[in-house]
Amino acid sequence: MVKTTSARWRVFALTAFLSSLVLPVSPSLGQTAKLPPIQPARPGTPFPSMTDLQAINVSAAPGESHLAPFNLDAAMAGKVVVLMYWMVGDSNSEEILQEVAAWAADQDGMALIGVVPPRGKTAGEVAERLQAMSLDIPCIWDVSYRVQQTVRAPTVPHSTVVDSGRIVRMLGAYNLQHRVLGDITLEKYLATAVSGGGAPTITQLPRHYPVTELIDGPFIDFTLNQVPKGERVRFSDHVKDGQYTLLVFWSPDCSHCKVELPILNDYYEKHRGSLALIGIVKVRDQGIRQRTADFIKAHDIDWPTVDDTGARIFQGYKVRTTPTTVVVNPHGIVEAVLIGSNVNLEQELGPLLGKLENPDVAAGRPTAGN
Numbered sequence: 450m451v452k453t454t455s456a457r458w459r460v461f462a463l464t465a466f467l468s469s470l471v472l473p474v475s476p477s478l479g480q481t482a483k484l485p486p487i488q489p490a491r492p493g494t495p496f497p498s499m500t501d502l503q504a505i506n507v508s509a510a511p512g513e514s515h516l517a518p519f520n521l522d523a524a525m526a527g528k529v530v531v532l533m534y535w536m537v538g539d540s541n542s543e544e545i546l547q548e549v550a551a552w553a554a555d556q557d558g559m560a561l562i563g564v565v566p567p568r569g570k571t572a573g574e575v576a577e578r579l580q581a582m583s584l585d586i587p588c589i590w591d592v593s594y595r596v597q598q599t600v601r602a603p604t605v606p607h608s609t610v611v612d613s614g615r616i617v618r619m620l621g622a623y624n625l626q627h628r629v630l631g632d633i634t635l636e637k638y639l640a641t642a643v644s645g646g647g648a649p650t651i652t653q654l655p656r657h658y659p660v661t662e663l664i665d666g667p668f669i670d671f672t673l674n675q676v677p678k679g680e681r682v683r684f685s686d687h688v689k690d691g692q693y694t695l696l697v698f699w700s701p702d703c704s705h706c707k708v709e710l711p712i713l714n715d716y717y718e719k720h721r722g723s724l725a726l727i728g729i730v731k732v733r734d735q736g737i738r739q740r741t742a743d744f745i746k747a748h749d750i751d752w753p754t755v756d757d758t759g760a761r762i763f764q765g766y767k768v769r770t771t772p773t774t775v776v777v778n779p780h781g782i783v784e785a786v787l788i789g790s791n792v793n794l795e796q797e798l799g800p801l802l803g804k805l806e807n808p809d810v811a812a813g814r815p816t817a818g819n
Contacts, residue, residue: 487598490609490617493650497599498522505565505588507576515572516590521562524587525615528560529642531622532609534591534602535563537570537578541764542606545624549608550584552625552636558613559643563588564596610639612648619651627657659767660775663783668696668775669765673755676730677742682753687725688781693801694725696775698763699754701730701740703771705790710772711748716794723805724798728754731763776801 488497504519524530531549535542546563553561563586565575572590579588591597600609600620608622622629625636629651642648663669672683688694697713699706710728717726728750730741738756745754757763766775776785776798787797 487595489601490599490620492617492619492652494617495615496525496609496611496617499596499599502596503590503592505572505576505579505590507579507585507588509573509576515576519587519589521589522615524560524562525611527613528558529613529639529648530560530562530611531639532562532564532596532600532611534597534600534605534607535565536568536605537565537575539605541767543578543582545606547582547584549625550586553639556640556643559639561586564591564600565589566594566597567592608635610635610642610648612642616650618642618648619654621654623657623659626659626662627654629654658773658786658788659769660773660788661786662767663775664786666783667781668694668777668783669762671755671762671765673729673757673762675753676732676738676745676756680753682727682755684727685781687727688777688779690779691805692723692725692779693784693798693805694727694777696766696777697726697728698766698768698771698773698775699728699730700771701737701744706772707744709790709792710744710750712790712794713774714748714750714752716798717752720798720802720806723802726752728752729757729762730754731760732756732758779805 490496499521500523502519502521503516506513506515506517509515531553533546533549535546537543550561553559563579563584565588567590575588575590579586589596600607602621606623607620609620610618610622612618619629622635625634625639627635629635629638630649638648668684668688670683670685672681674680675682684694684696695713697710699710701707713726717724730737732738732741741754741756744750766773770788772788772790774787774792775783776787778784778801784801785797787794
């Protein structure tokens, strides 16, 4: 079921793509230099003909090939199609592929077709993964990156929607909760298309921030080591009555973080009584750990920053860009998400903290002097 966010949903999008948690799937020049020119798919135009592809043979017997001929034109005929680029081992795209597959299974007139690149995997390994995920869908083995270049997928997951007349309707949908047209999610868009209600062409999708799907739900708890002290920090210890708690996802190598964190720190100093901050950094090596410690010291940041080696918490909160700030209210509910460095903290957090710092005003009672 798709979760509908409340009117409190707030996102401040950056004007350019930032660092992402999903893995790049763009082919190198060495893999594509000898291929013939490929016609990119464009919204509102027919999807290019592809009759000579290969797909993963999940049910191959021992000794048989895990690849079989695949005619994409025939698979698309008369159906609303979601062509989803994903990657074996990328837990995020695998999870979304399963979610879309489960939903599409109940939709007559719709087909989900996976597309997977041969990045460090064999066709047999892809077949094993599909079996492990209990997925019975066609999955194109994009060994030449032909489909990837056609749909211009820079990252996974990446979905292309083609209507029953083979017309491309959108490129780059993220998941079923992606708001593709105003408040219309991809799920609602596809359901309308399958029912014959039409599928309007969307030339440019709004960017989707999956972390916003957590709004109105409970925070995800964790215990991690603090940088640089190494002390254990449990997030739930900082979520309590009488204060808001901010979970700040950042990186010492992120230029936007270098702008935002000192501003956040100043704001925190002014509202210590009603505000707690926890920073979290995706540490990949000792160099990042040291740069994190140096930044904390240089800017006198005295709220804890923890080490998310392996990016387990980044993935759990579905954070794709830094800085991302998750706002948790005194009841442990995610109330807002702030993305980027161009955030007016007083405008966005001021009304929330004001209710805590001035309970008489929040309750409508007169204050002294009034």
